[in-house]
Amino acid sequence: MSKSKRRQIVTPQSEHLKLAGTLAMLWGNEQFEVPPIEQHSLVAGIGLHDRGYGYLDNSPIGGMSDEEWQVIARRGFNMPCSDVVADTIVKYHFRRLASYGTSSIRKELHAEFSLGIQTQLQQHKLSQTLFDRIDRITDLCDSPSLSSVSKRQP
Numbered sequence: 257m258s259k260s261k262r263r264q265i266v267t268p269q270s271e272h273l274k275l276a277g278t279l280a281m282l283w284g285n286e287q288f289e290v291p292p293i294e295q296h297s298l299v300a301g302i303g304l305h306d307r308g309y310g311y312l313d314n315s316p317i318g319g320m321s322d323e324e325w326q327v328i329a330r331r332g333f334n335m336p337c338s339d340v341v342a343d344t345i346v347k348y349h350f351r352r353l354a355s356y357g358t359s360s361i362r363k364e365l366h367a368e369f370s371l372g373i374q375t376q377l378q379q380h381k382l383s384q385t386l387f388d389r390i391d392r393i394t395d396l397c398d399s400p401s402l403s404s405v406s407k408r409q410p
Contacts, residue, residue, distance in 0.1 A: 269309035277303025279397040291390050293341050301345025302394050308332025308350070322361040329354060333369055340380050347373050348391040349398070 280302035284290035291298060308331040309315060315328060333350045337343035351369035354362050377384055 269306045269313050269315075270311050273303055273306055275400065276305060276394075276397045279400070280393070283393060283397070291386060291393070293386070293390070297339050297341035298345070298390070298393075300339055301342035301390070302397050304337075304342065305346050305349040305394055305398060306332065307335050307346060322357065322359045326361050326365055329365055329369075333372065340376070341382070344373070344376055344380075344382060344387055345390055345394060347376065348387055349394050352391060352395065 277299055280299045281295075283298065308328040315324065320328075329350050333347055335346075337346070347369065351366060351373060354365035354369055356362070373387075376382070377387070
């Protein structure tokens, strides 16, 4: 969940995901090219990028310890998904979040997630360059609903 700095509003991750997914659905114009993947995979991956949280979570973005967040991160990273492209988008997101911070927990998660992503890319013959780009799109679609939260780091 995220708490607004401006108003007394709490937004659960499930609602935050809807905004990010909507932005992903609208992605692409003459300035921002759509990645060469199925649109539904892009929307699903970005729309589920924080899938490790519960539907009405009470885990505050910027207010959890690394010990608390690693449970959510591992659950989200390892959650089964039938769409390998969408799943890879989600895995990239959790790896990026694991890189925010210098604790041993964060470093361990980043290494674990990096290995899992490399295995998935190789197993399914996916382009690392393409998914690096898609992760930047995910981050951009993720940002608007978090702009009113005191800290970006989970």
